[in-house]
Amino acid sequence: MSLTSIPKPRSTYKAGRSNNFEMNSWLFMRGSGLLLVVLVIGHLFVNLWQGDGIQQIDFAFVAGKWASPFWQIWDLAMLWLAMLHGMNGLRTIINDYASRGGTKFTLKTLLYFATFVTVVLGTLVIFTFDPCIDPASTLEVCTNR
Amino acid sequence: MDVTVKILRYNPEVSEDASWESYQVSAEPTDRVLDALHKVKWDLDGSLTFRRSCAHGVCGSDAMRINGKNRLACKTLIKDVNPSQPISVEPIKGLPVLKDLVVDMEPFFDAYRSVMPFLVTSGNEPTRERLQSQTDRERFDDTTKCILCAACTTSCPVYWTDGQYFGPQAIVGAHRFIFDSRDEGTDQRLEILNDKEGVWRCRTTFNCTEACPRGIEVTKAIQEVKRALIFRR
Numbered sequence: 229m230s231l232t233s234i235p236k237p238r239s240t241y242k243a244g245r246s247n248n249f250e251m252n253s254w255l256f257m258r259g260s261g262l263l264l265v266v267l268v269i270g271h272l273f274v275n276l277w278q279g280d281g282i283q284q285i286d287f288a289f290v291a292g293k294w295a296s297p298f299w300q301i302w303d304l305a306m307l308w309l310a311m312l313h314g315m316n317g318l319r320t321i322i323n324d325y326a327s328r329g330g331t332k333f334t335l336k337t338l339l340y341f342a343t344f345v346t347v348v349l350g351t352l353v354i355f356t357f358d359p360c361i362d363p364a365s366t367l368e369v370c371t372n373r
Numbered sequence: 374m375d376v377t378v379k380i381l382r383y384n385p386e387v388s389e390d391a392s393w394e395s396y397q398v399s400a401e402p403t404d405r406v407l408d409a410l411h412k413v414k415w416d417l418d419g420s421l422t423f424r425r426s427c428a429h430g431v432c433g434s435d436a437m438r439i440n441g442k443n444r445l446a447c448k449t450l451i452k453d454v455n456p457s458q459p460i461s462v463e464p465i466k467g468l469p470v471l472k473d474l475v476v477d478m479e480p481f482f483d484a485y486r487s488v489m490p491f492l493v494t495s496g497n498e499p500t501r502e503r504l505q506s507q508t509d510r511e512r513f514d515d516t517t518k519c520i521l522c523a524a525c526t527t528s529c530p531v532y533w534t535d536g537q538y539f540g541p542q543a544i545v546g547a548h549r550f551i552f553d554s555r556d557e558g559t560d561q562r563l564e565i566l567n568d569k570e571g572v573w574r575c576r577t578t579f580n581c582t583e584a585c586p587r588g589i590e591v592t593k594a595i596q597e598v599k600r601a602l603i604f605r606r
Binding site: 248249250251253254255323324325327 | 531535573
């Protein structure tokens with residue numbers, strides 16, 4: 229031990245509650261970005277290029293796709309990842325550019341509300357989708373019932 | 374050759390507003406912008422205020438925005454900043470201007486202090502120096518070059534809009550000790566930079582790397598700290 233003790237240098241940094249939120253959101257952006265590249269290109273390929281391409285898209289096409297749990301999960305993953313990825317991106321932009329606390333709060337509240345509504349409605353549609361909602365439907369699944 | 378230097382003047386005792394003023398000086402193409410500023414101050418207008426100490430790119434006093442880019446006036450040659458047009462000289466952005474080209478560096482130094490830029494060790498002190506292998510020394514060699522001129526921090530768009538961000542320089546200062554094999558304060562420093570205003574606010578625009586007069590790869594250093602945070606423990 230040295231004889232003289234030197235006090236710690238003055239520090240203005242106030243340690244807040246330690247958490248990894250910003251790190252995790254940074255990692256999420258990278259991970260979801262990579263996944264979305266695969267999901268979105270796959271989605272575009274199947275919907276717009278395979279078979280008859282863009283001409284095939286109608287109610288029946290969507291009903292046919294969502295009859296399979298594979299496409300339900302695919303679309304669900306796309307919805308959640310795209311919405312959360314976009315929300316997080318906008319959150320960082322608001323943090324970067326809105327300097328006043330009130331503006332920050334208002335914009336973020338609007339953002340979280342919009343994200344919540346879209347994600348909940350989208351999820352609801354994917355899981356409660358009924359191909360025979362129209363009683364006069366001529367789709368095969370409905371006429372065979 | 375005759376050179377026009379356009380300087381953003383500000384004197385709060387005279388006017389609240391900053392205004393551009395042009396000065397004609399004669400300079401060699403191989404003169405530095407600092408020489409032109411000296412000519413203005415010594416021969417034309419003694420009220421011009423700017424910082425400079427060593428005048429040889431070591432002390433980091435004379436960082437300023439020359440033709441829209443952060444540089445050291447003492448390391449920038451007239452011929453490299455298109456002297457056929459007026460050369461614009463402004464104070465660095467993001468820190469409060471006190472007068473002319475002099476800014477208040479305290480917020481900048483505060484951020485630097487808060488990452489504990491000093492060796493943290495425990496146990497008995499060795500009787501001689503703390504030895505380190507050449508490879509271990511090489512690991513953080515780049516970030517030892519920092520002269521605290523603030524060119525990087527004041528070129529960062531995130532720092533411009535939010536002075537709460539630590540800024541590139543503080544992260545460079547932390548990097549120098551985080552990757553030092555003799556230091557034991559790594560966890561504390563990483564925890565500080567894991568903050569909401571820490572490394573995760575970096576948008577990798579590379580302004581800092583471009584601005585650094587010492588050629589430090591600032592953005593790379595910030596990414597290395599991010600990686601250390603992700604893969605620690």
